[in-house]
Amino acid sequence: MAWRPGDPPGRRTALVRVRTDSGLTGYGEASPMMGGDHSLLVTRDFSASLTGADPFDQAVIQDRLLHRYIKLGPEGAVTGALAALDIALWDLKGKILGLPIHKLMGGAWRNELPFYASVGGNAERGVDEMLRVVEARWTSEKPAAIKIRWDGDRTRQDYDIPGDIAKARAVRDLVGPDYPLAFDANNQYSVGGAIRVGRVLEELGYLWFEEPVQHYDVRAMGEVAQRLDITVSAAEQTYTTQALVDMISAGVRMVQPDIVKMGGITGLMQCAAICFAHGVELVPHQTQPGIGHVANLHLLSTIMHNTKPAEFADPDDRMLPGIPNMPRPSGGCFALPQGPGLGLDFDDAEIDARRI
Template sequence: MPNDGAGAAARAMPLSADHRIASLEAFQVSWRPNDPPGRRTAIVRVRTDSGLTGYGEASPMMGGEHSLLVARDFADSLVGADPFDQAVIHDKLLHRYIKLGPEGAVTGALAALDIALWDIKGKALGLPIYKLLGGAWRTKLPFYASIGGNANRSVDEVVRVVEQRWKAESPAAIKIRWDGDRTRQDYDIPGDIAKARAVRALVGDDFPLAFDANNQYSVGGAIRVGRVLEELGYIWFEEPVQHYDVRAMGEVAQRLDITVSASEQTYTTQALVDMIEAGVRMVQPDIVKMGGITGLMQCAAICFAHGVELVPHQTQPGLGHVANLHVLATLMHNTKPAEFADPDDRMHVAFENPPVPRDGSFEIPDGPGLGLRVRDGEIDRRRS
């Protein structure tokens, strides 16, 4: 099959051309030898009978294996469908598989398919996705360094790791993540506070900082930590309590002055509205979990209507990351930098133009579709 990632995809098909889905593949990619399942990437590749190929990425939980099982079931029903009908396809499939979710594996599979179909639409029209979404307010987006693994580090180790990222990347902001054991609530609040104080001392009073608790506090513990973060000038407090306890998340948000954020683990627009109505004023749905580009644009409309900040969660370094940037470019009220999680270039081999940060920002590719020039051969060699 043709590799339109570098050549044919850059040439737009005539608007009168009839594009039909010819095939859908859903598979894992192991970027490095002996990658454990959780480090693999879940990819959906859609080909049309006109020679175009679209690429999408599913939720990475357990390497996306559960989402790929669902996506493989999509294949037969999609052959012959018009990729421009991506919203209709999304809703038909969601309701066909609704009893498997509607959260988690199903929405991850739908996200990957949606991103791939938008990629095809852009290639068919010779336009980047952000143009199809209404245009970009900006095509160069600052990022914040999202630094994980701090629950098990000493204060000195946290400071060392943060200082390395800060100096190496020149981010617009820094978020320290705990990634701790969610079954051990309020395990080391004094230690957590000491780490927050040490990072503030490192970067100075005015540098933007955020604190991601990864769901590790009770309501009382979250309020105790949140009060200190307010004193230290942190700009947001992410998922302080269990994500599924919407009432508790709302209570913490309403009792603190610091902005409390949530919804990284929210998978439907209805659940997003529930979180907002509970009192959360900054939400962070993830494009590879929340309906892809179509779903994230729906979230943007909801947030605009409710006066809530949309700051999408994003940890995937390739397809998901670039899809997220296309959406962020279209948001008028883009109040925070884009997330750049722990640096990882493992997917770069698959692209002629991998997304690489420069001077604290990412440039959105301006080629058709996602704008990524894909090396199909490199992907296929690494299929699991």
């Protein structure tokens, strides 16, 4: 889905619609990598298996399809496609029963969820420009916390550690000594570089240090986590529960799987149980402005020990033509949708007009 003419792949949305013979439609969203093309290609092949299936069998459907296409993954395209399908089936179940997804999951602990402003693109910004962007989000959105993301070139390890530290200090000076801050390195440091930066972040009172080393180097991620006092988080690029357990076993105590990558709502429910059993914080990654974001709010509302705010990435109104009642931030929080399923209204004519 290209919501605006000329949208590059990173700005596109991979939507999946599942229709029932009664006329109801469930909507899901896949991982946005490569504009979602990789997942939608797999989703196309799911169709034959879904014809005649019962949407209340969403867990059976997910496992059956995962193992049918296991040799294409199990990480990446297949898991992202299954996430979209799973969210759509939960949306359908809610619409059939006339209940919001959080009710189907056992109930919400809270109907308003605080968020943190996730401010990306800082690898290429100078200190002054970064501060302007951070301050604009801080003053306009009133978030409960701010995370500064680097989004840099992962092939340039330890490229500008002094500059990164200077940016971290400048943001702390901007917001004051007690405001909650986080730092997302986007995998750009060596173990030694990560420890050097992490020590400064500890001094500055940052709450967590996200993916300091390459996500696939689980041993290195665990070493950094165990050698620093600051909470090290990881797993936004983890696609299976087994890989999540490996990350926890390595020593990571805050994990961030993503609902549009980790098997949708069913997958994140499994992650929540694993984290509860291991005494680990679950703080899901979420950068999608539409269905993924709302599905994540439903999931987060049902977690008793919800220790951190929800992620709200760089604001974007591009999905509003197709989803006019998208939740908006207000007073540092998002209100939990109360309508059936996701609680979203979809304008299929607008969505179809933007299909690629």
